[in-house]
Amino acid sequence: xxDLLQVRDLHVKFVTPDRTVNAVNGVSFDVKRGETLGxxxxxxxxxxxxxxxxxxxxxEHRTRWGGSIKLEGDEILTMGRSALSDLxxxxxxxxxxxxxxxxxxxxxIGHQIAETVRRHTGKGEADSWKRARELLEMVRIPSPAxxxxxxxxxxxxxxxxxxxxxxxxxxxxxxxxADEPTTALDATVQIQVLLLIRELQREFNVGVIxxxxxxxxxxxxSDRIGVMYAGKIVELxxxxxxxxxxxxxxxxGLLASTVHDGMRGQRLEAxxxxxxxxxxVPTGCSFAPRCKFVQPSCVARPPDLRDVGGSHLVxxxxxxxxxxxxxx
Amino acid sequence: MDALMPRxxxxxxxxxxxxxxxxxxxxxxxxxxxxxxxxxxxAVDDLSLSVAKGETLxxxxxxxxxxxxxxRLLIRLxxxxxGTMVLDGDPVDEPHGITINELRRQVQMVxxxxxxxxxxxxxxxxTLAFAPRAHGLPASEARARVRDLLDKVGLDPENYAGRYPHxxxxxxxxxxxxxxxxxxxxxxxxLDEAVSALDKSVEAQVLNMLVDLKTELGLTYIxxxxxxxVVQYLSDRVLVMYLGKIVELxxxxxxYGNPQxxxxxxxxSARPSMEPRRRTKEAPIQGDPPNPIDPPSGCRxxxxxxxxxxxxxxxxxxxxxxxxxxxxxxxxxAGSGHSKAAAP
Ligand SMILES: Nc1ncnc2c1ncn2[C@@H]1O[C@H](COP(=O)(O)OP(=O)(O)OP(=O)(O)O)[C@@H](O)[C@H]1O
Ligand SMILES: Nc1ncnc2c1ncn2[C@@H]1O[C@H](COP(=O)(O)OP(=O)(O)OP(=O)(O)O)[C@@H](O)[C@H]1O
Ligand code: SF4
Ligand code: SF4
Ligand SMILES: [Mg+2]
Ligand SMILES: [Mg+2]
Numbered sequence: 001x002x003d004l005l006q007v008r009d010l011h012v013k014f015v016t017p018d019r020t021v022n023a024v025n026g027v028s029f030d031v032k033r034g035e036t037l038g039x040x041x042x043x044x045x046x047x048x049x050x051x052x053x054x055x056x057x058x059x060e061h062r063t064r065w066g067g068s069i070k071l072e073g074d075e076i077l078t079m080g081r082s083a084l085s086d087l088x089x090x091x092x093x094x095x096x097x098x099x100x101x102x103x104x105x106x107x108x109i110g111h112q113i114a115e116t117v118r119r120h121t122g123k124g125e126a127d128s129w130k131r132a133r134e135l136l137e138m139v140r141i142p143s144p145a146x147x148x149x150x151x152x153x154x155x156x157x158x159x160x161x162x163x164x165x166x167x168x169x170x171x172x173x174x175x176x177x178a179d180e181p182t183t184a185l186d187a188t189v190q191i192q193v194l195l196l197i198r199e200l201q202r203e204f205n206v207g208v209i210x211x212x213x214x215x216x217x218x219x220x221x222s223d224r225i226g227v228m229y230a231g232k233i234v235e236l237x238x239x240x241x242x243x244x245x246x247x248x249x250x251x252x253g254l255l256a257s258t259v260h261d262g263m264r265g266q267r268l269e270a271x272x273x274x275x276x277x278x279x280x281v282p283t284g285c286s287f288a289p290r291c292k293f294v295q296p297s298c299v300a301r302p303p304d305l306r307d308v309g310g311s312h313l314v315x316x317x318x319x320x321x322x323x324x325x326x327x328x
Numbered sequence: 329m330d331a332l333m334p335r336x337x338x339x340x341x342x343x344x345x346x347x348x349x350x351x352x353x354x355x356x357x358x359x360x361x362x363x364x365x366x367x368x369x370x371a372v373d374d375l376s377l378s379v380a381k382g383e384t385l386x387x388x389x390x391x392x393x394x395x396x397x398x399x400r401l402l403i404r405l406x407x408x409x410x411g412t413m414v415l416d417g418d419p420v421d422e423p424h425g426i427t428i429n430e431l432r433r434q435v436q437m438v439x440x441x442x443x444x445x446x447x448x449x450x451x452x453x454x455t456l457a458f459a460p461r462a463h464g465l466p467a468s469e470a471r472a473r474v475r476d477l478l479d480k481v482g483l484d485p486e487n488y489a490g491r492y493p494h495x496x497x498x499x500x501x502x503x504x505x506x507x508x509x510x511x512x513x514x515x516x517x518x519l520d521e522a523v524s525a526l527d528k529s530v531e532a533q534v535l536n537m538l539v540d541l542k543t544e545l546g547l548t549y550i551x552x553x554x555x556x557x558v559v560q561y562l563s564d565r566v567l568v569m570y571l572g573k574i575v576e577l578x579x580x581x582x583x584y585g586n587p588q589x590x591x592x593x594x595x596x597s598a599r600p601s602m603e604p605r606r607r608t609k610e611a612p613i614q615g616d617p618p619n620p621i622d623p624p625s626g627c628r629x630x631x632x633x634x635x636x637x638x639x640x641x642x643x644x645x646x647x648x649x650x651x652x653x654x655x656x657x658x659x660x661x662a663g664s665g666h667s668k669a670a671a672p
Contacts, residue, residue: 042527043498142615156616186390187554188632191598192611213527216600220607239604257532259561260602264580267539268561270532274497 004072004174004207005031005054011066012049012058012231022278023049025231025286026067028305033174036201036208038222038239040215040254044275046231047211051177054209055088071175090120093168094177097184099160102167103152109136109163110148113170120171135166138203139196158189165196169204176201178210182217194220215258219243224311227251230276230286233305237312247314247322250287285316293318335434335515337381339417344378345516345548346435351375351401351411353394357621369620371397373572374411379516381416384542384549386563386580388556388595390617393569395552399520402550403435404428416515433463436509438502440521445505446493452478452504453489459511477507480544482537499530503537510545518550523558535562556599560584568592571620571628578653588655591629627658639665 012024024046031037041047052058054069056076069076071091079087096102103112113132117123123131129148136144139162152160161181168176178197182190198221201208210221218225219239226236227248235248246252253271273290276282284299285291291298297317305315316322352375354368372394379385387395400406402413404421412419415434419425439445446455456477457470465473475485481503493501502522509517519538523531535558542549553559559566566583568576568591576589587593594612601607613632618624627645630636639658643665647656658664663672 042529158616186617187598188390188594188613189616191600191608192614195608195611216602219602219604220600243602243604254528257529259557261557264561268532268536270536271529274499274530
């Protein structure tokens with residue numbers, strides 16, 4: 001598997017007259033074809049900003065960029081207009097929490113998918129509709145021939161989400177960006193959509209970046225998981241490693257404070273405090289104010305993301321010392 | 329009667345704190361001629377429940393199954409089409425019973441949206457003092473109560489009393505909402521997705537606090553959530569709803585350890601696995617929940633149930649006691665006509 005996407009030291013800052021938000025503060029990762037990278041983090045940690053950066057979807061005039069994002073070797077941050085529209089229309093597709101934003105309410109689902117297929121492949125009218133139907137079948141929409149004629153509002157939440165996945169795959173992208181696509185769905189529907197994404201990912205051999213705040217969801221879909229905190233990846237590891245032996249105090253805290261089977265009657269190990277304000281550029285470890293292991297070296301300068309072996313990266317001065325202690 | 333003292337226990341520990349019988353709420357569906365389609369959403373249909381003193385009753389079910397409608401019926405934010413309620417022996421809104429105002433003092437509610445439920449123009453202290461003042465508590469005592477409430481929910485009064493809602497984080501705002509619910513010293517608190525919008529690390533703080541407050545103040549909770557893990561963590565008994573109906577009701581051990589209704593089983597096994605080596609291979613049920621406007625005849629779950637038979641479309645299964653739990657499924661009713669049911 002070769003690297004499909006390379007993100008290096010990405011910085012994204014939003015500047016408006018009244019405030020500055022340092023949303024992403026040095027994020028680096030790779031995604032290979034056929035692999036799913038899960039990005040896990042709490043609200044405001046910079047997951048969506050990171051993801052949207054890959055399509056350069058931020059308001060041009062008030063976004064300050066740093067670093068590099070390369071798709072199959074092409075630099076996205078300096079890409080010209082036509083290459084960018086190529087990127088957005090064909091090479092990278094995105095699905096979100098709210099499928100309503102992906103569809104135009106005045107056209108049928110079939111029309112919108114067929115139109116995308118036609119634009120992308122140059123197929124004729126009939127062939128495009130045939131392909132649209134196949135795509136609806138592929139995402140397990142029952143009676144796809146009828147559903148082609150449905151308007152977005154005539155479908156249930158789960159169906160619309162499937163239709164959005166069909167639309168995303170209609171241009172045969174190399175990379176699929178998923179921003180909490182199952183968060184608004186009911187439990188029994190969410191699991192169906194997660195399994196579908198997993199299966200289609202294999203079938204189409206796309207790279208997937210799956211953003212979520214739900215550890216269980218990340219574990220279901222990811223090959224590797226990156227944990228984000230205050231605009232940085234603080235830990236990145238294969239999913240088994242992340243669940244069995246998280247090293248960063250924040251990842252450990254997150255796992256320990258997530259309620260699951262068998263915790264009844266126990267006191268939860270909550271992380272005290274709240275995430276930092278993103279107005280300032282961090283001068284040390286952003287987690288320091290909440291960390292029970294904090295020491296002077298943590299606040300002297302921001303810790304680096306270090307490889308502790310087995311493709312396991314940790315951004316903490318105690319990365320090695322914390323190895324021996326029992327996992328959270 | 330001093331409205332500001334904690335209410336005495338009346339019927340003793342064995343008398344349920346709250347009993348609801350045959351609650352029903354149907355909402356008209358707008359549309360059609362004259363804006364009335366004649367159709368109704370059967371949000372809650374003939375639902376009965378009891379809440380024991382000091383327990384936490386969990387309520388789970390998918391979006392739109394009627395959880396919030398039940399909550400709003402129980403504090404009479406909306407009027408039931410039908411049904412009765414009894415609070416610690418006193419019928420609610422009946423000649424010899426207690427008034428709705430009294431009900432709303434003893435039963436308080438906390439909602440999911442911490443921001444929308446606070447007045448942005450009032451400081452935290454003003455918000456918390458509002459109800460006690462309206463009930464006649466003198467200003468100096470109200471100030472003391474505000475300090476006490478903030479202490480109870482873990483917010484330093486010096487630091488927080490003078491702040492406005494937008495100067496708080498989501499977790500802090502939810503603490504204020506909980507403090508406000510405690511302001512009139514209620515006996516029952518209904519928490520409707522009260523921690524659902526919080527980040528996990530903050531959610532854990534608030535859950536710990538809810539556990540502490542319950543012990544300290546002798547409270548009873550109804551805890552509504554779509555998060556099955558959190559409900560399991562907090563609840564003594566659990567009620568599972570599907571399309572406006574109770575499908576299963578029992579102790580937390582019975583519901584999570586030995587679920588009987590096919591829907592409860594599906595819901596529990598739809599939880600994402602936390603074990604990467606044992607990921608979910610197959611979704612427990614297919615399809616989406618049907619529209620509550622025209623729910624399926626007979627058993628409302630039959631369109632997604634792998635065990636559905638003729639009788640399921642014809643007859644509505646009663647909520648039948650099976651010992652450890654009550655289950656609404658023909659497979660559990662002897663002689664129902666379902667091939668998996670015991671002989672009559
Ligand atoms: N266009 C923008 N202008 C200014 N600030 C922004 C913009 N987009 C995002 N932000 C800010 O950047 C920070 C990171 O936001 P982001 O949306 O990436 O969070 P997230 O991790 O996706 O959180 P959530 O789980 O809530 O979706 C937040 O403080 C957010 O308010
Ligand atoms: N005021 C209303 N008017 C019309 N329909 C309503 C009203 N309130 C609720 N409903 C409908 O009643 C049904 C039950 O809604 P309710 O809010 O009780 O569900 P819920 O279980 O709380 O869902 P969620 O998990 O999404 O909060 C839904 O179909 C809803 O659309
Ligand atoms: S670098 Fe220091 S403060 Fe940051 S997580 Fe590690 S031990 Fe804690
Ligand atoms: S009554 Fe019939 S359809 Fe309903 S849950 Fe039982 S077996 Fe399934
Ligand atoms: Mg986001
Ligand atoms: Mg609700």
